[in-house]
Amino acid sequence: MDDKLVLRAFREEDLEFLDRLCTDPDALGQFGWTGFIDPLARRRRWEKDGYVGPETTALAVVAGDGVLVGVVSYRAALRSRTAGACFEIGVALLPGHRGRGLGTAAQRLLVDYLFDYTTVNRLEALTDKQNYAEQKALERVGFQREGVLRGSYFHRGAWRDQVIYAVVRRDARPTIQE
Numbered sequence: 001m002d003d004k005l006v007l008r009a010f011r012e013e014d015l016e017f018l019d020r021l022c023t024d025p026d027a028l029g030q031f032g033w034t035g036f037i038d039p040l041a042r043r044r045r046w047e048k049d050g051y052v053g054p055e056t057t058a059l060a061v062v063a064g065d066g067v068l069v070g071v072v073s074y075r076a077a078l079r080s081r082t083a084g085a086c087f088e089i090g091v092a093l094l095p096g097h098r099g100r101g102l103g104t105a106a107q108r109l110l111v112d113y114l115f116d117y118t119t120v121n122r123l124e125a126l127t128d129k130q131n132y133a134e135q136k137a138l139e140r141v142g143f144q145r146e147g148v149l150r151g152s153y154f155h156r157g158a159w160r161d162q163v164i165y166a167v168v169r170r171d172a173r174p175t176i177q178e
Contacts, residue, residue, distance in 0.1 A: 004063070004064035005061055005062065005063060005064070005069075005102060005105050005106055005109060006061075006062050006064075006109070007059045007060065007061060007062075007072060007106070007109050007110065007113060008059060008060050008062055009050055009051070009052055009059060009060070010046055010050060010051050010058070010059070010060050011060075012046075014046075014060055014068055015042075015043055015046060017060075017068050018042035018043065018046060019039060019042065019043065020094075021042060021071070021092070022036065022037050022038065022039045022040075022041060022042055023036065023039050026095050027092075027094060027095070028092050029092065029095070029098070031127070031128045031130075031131045031134070031155075032092050034155065054076075055075060055076055056073065056074070056075035056076070057073060057074055057075070058071050058072070058073040059071065059072050059073070059110070061091070061093065061102070061106045061109075063097075063102075069093055069094055069097040069102060070091065070092050070093035070094060070097060070102070070103070070106060071091070071092050072089065072090065072091045072106050072107065072109070072110045073089065073090045073091075074087040074088065074089045074090075074110065074114060074123075075087060075088055077124055079122065084118065084119055084120060085119075085120065085121050085122060086120065086121070086122040086123070086124060087114060087118075087120050087122075087123055087124070088123075088124045088125065088126065089107065089110055089111070089114075089123055089124070089125050090125065091103050091106050091107050091110070091134075091137075093106070098133075099133075103133075103134070103137050104137040104140050104141060107125075107137060107138065107141045108140075108141050111123060111141055111142070111167065111172060115169055115172055115173055120169070121168055121169045122166055122167075122168050122169070123143075123166060123167050123168075124164060124165065124166045125138050125143060125164075125165045125166075126149070126152075126162045126163070126164055126165075127162060127163055127165070128155070128160055128161075128162060128163075129148060129160065129161040129162060129163050135163060135165070138165045139165075141167070142167045142171060142172050143165035143166060143167045144165060144166060144167065144171075145163060145164075145165055146164045146165065146166050147163070147164055148161050148162070148163055148164075149161065149162045149163075149164055
């Protein structure tokens with residue numbers, strides 16, 4: 001497989017992939033799977049807006065050979081009274097595509113896209129405190145660890161801690177001084 005990735009909007013032929021995210025615990029991995037949901041929910045969302053909306057957007061992660069390997073997403077996070085100032089991002093890769101740096105590459109593409117095509121100033125990512133692979137990937141992309149949110153989400157029968165990471169526009173895109 002060619003590991004050159006691109007992000008693109010979901011297409012009708014991707015609906016089976018979207019279905020899998022609702023019905024296959026392995027598809028999202030141990031930290032991403034939150035339980036079974038309505039198996040048609042993702043199809044309805046795709047029919048509504050193709051997963052590109054004002055509140056939340058999800059994009060397909062596609063390898064150079066055309067294989068759909070995962071999804072990246074972003075949604076508005078209200079950190080100020082300025083709409084669109086902060087987005088929370090996420091990534092999920094199918095099991096056969098993990099552990100090869102593709103998640104890092106997909107997140108880098110998403111960060112570049114958001115800083116190139118939106119006015120967002122801050123990007124955040126939350127991850128389970130024990131998800132060390134995701135923490136390393138975020139740091140490789142330029143995110144900084146900002147703290148631990150203790151007992152912030154319920155997962156697999158227990159309240160768990162999350163780590164919050166962020167990157168701001170000036171850190172990702174320093175102004176050229178003349």
